[in-house]
Amino acid sequence: MKSRFLFHVVFPLVMGTTGAFVVNNRPPSLVRLQAQRMSLPEFDSKTLFDMSSIDSSVPSEAFKGAMKNMQTTYRIFQDALSAGYDLKLCIACAIAGEYNVEEVRAQISDHIASHPCVLFTWEQSPSCQKAVKYLDVAGADYKIVYLDKPWSEGNKMRAELAKTVGKSSVPIIFIDGDYVGGYDSGVGKDSPGLVDMAFQGTLRSKLEIAGAL
Template sequence: MIKSILFLSLAVAPGQAFLSSSSLTPLGLAQTIIGSSNSDSNSFVDTIQTSFQIAKESNSEGYGFKQVLADVLAGNDFDKDAISNTIEETIASAPCVMYTWESSPSCKKAVTAFETIGASAKIVRLDDPWEEGNPIRAVLGRKVERTSVPFIFVDGKYIGGFDGGIDSEDASGMVDLAFQGKLREMLSAAGAME
């Protein structure tokens, strides 16, 4: 039941990725749902309809559950082209760029791994604030075909996350690339080694 209520609260509150621990009580969940329905621009029913419309469109475009969820959490109140341009500018702004969530274990491991090998990565937090990070995550997910954090780019190219990536020789994730002897070479060639 709590899972259903949690999903409902996420579905009716696009743009809000997580609830605080105090919101996980029945009263807190009700307040979150009711609070999201009192927005100036959307009624409760409009918000539900918007969430389901976003999910329907994302699903019809062939995206899987994780991307559909990322799209719902992002909402539809943002300019996809502007976000995409910002992402491209950010990726081009440093030899190594990593999009993270501060509390993600994989993100923490990636930061530690970069520090251990003496690499410098520009950190872009997607959770500060969530309202800005969720649309970025949704657009990144569509760009690289993966929604898991961290998103790591070296020399403008997606290399995967910490311990996973996509089916690509050079985007299988940090751990795999390190075991193949490619990670340090990629970082050096990009100018990301300190």
């Protein structure tokens, strides 16, 4: 894979998720000029990740740190691809970074077991907001776990949730410990999302059995 893809896809991903938009107190425009000077888009991936090939007078420690983050992100992305995950889940894994899988899975299990109806959401997501309103109209009792408060923790849970249910989009909803999909979509007939469950007449009964009504 050529580093043009890495530079224009993975590198912005790393810079965006780490907040490293300013390198060594340089504004973004100067960072771009620095990257052009180093001709990064023209390197192959082996050269790109060989820090010894870069003029030592160019990169600061902050820049080297960003490059190291990009190496890690690329490796995680490649590992996810090798595991057979789809592109969205691979990106979710790359954004999440490195973490203790068992600890995150235990955290997720604790959340799911703590309430009969649990929504893993982003606060500003339109689909998440619709799901909450839908459950409010139904009179359901539910628990919200925000995956964006903070992002650093939520991204890890989102990646592991996506591996478990097969879908990385939010909301990710569990009723009585079972994944039921999101607001209006899911991954199969047993988890079609709240809207389809309502039309099928199964949402209210599922909530009642779980003790969420």
